[in-house]
Amino acid sequence: MATSLTCVGIFWALLSFTAAISCFTGFYLPFWIKGRLLDKVDAYFSTFRRCNYPKITTLGEVQIIEECGRYSRFADIPSIWWQISTILVGIASALSLLVSITALAALCLTYVVHDGTARVGGAMQLLACLLLVCGLALYPLGWDNKEIKESCGDSATIYNIGTCEVSWSAYILTSSIVLLFLCFCLSFCASRYKISSFGS
Structure with a gap:
């Protein structure tokens, strides 16, 4: 197998892939918060998706829709903080995926990753890590919206659920932060080639 990665670099590539998958899984699945809707069904929320939500019928009755889905439009997300969190966590997921694809390519191809690109990849992973932290920190600022109060009670407010x-999706995202930071640390030892090696 022709690769420019060291043994640490191979571990970095595999861990980068794991971090990207966990980041995307935690971002996409709407199981960040679990509540109870009208004491009938469990309700779940993330930044841009939800499961089991009330809908007013044409007769004026409340019907519970038991399915998972995203909000119809970005503007329908019930909190500006959730909208910002969606953007931050989405960018973090995309960055982690980009680095992991590059790192996986380096497992089979020589000179895909050298010392400089490994450090750039590590810096991107650190940025993704920081964006995830910011996205998760901003998310609770939206806990005072109407939909949360319907499932979590009137006592729900900013940073009070x-x-x-x-x-569990929130725990997956938290583990992604740890994995991405570890990937950043490993990126310094990922490549066996220095930039100068390419000119020789």
């Missing part, structure tokens, strides 16, 4: 609980 009321009767709801943090669900």
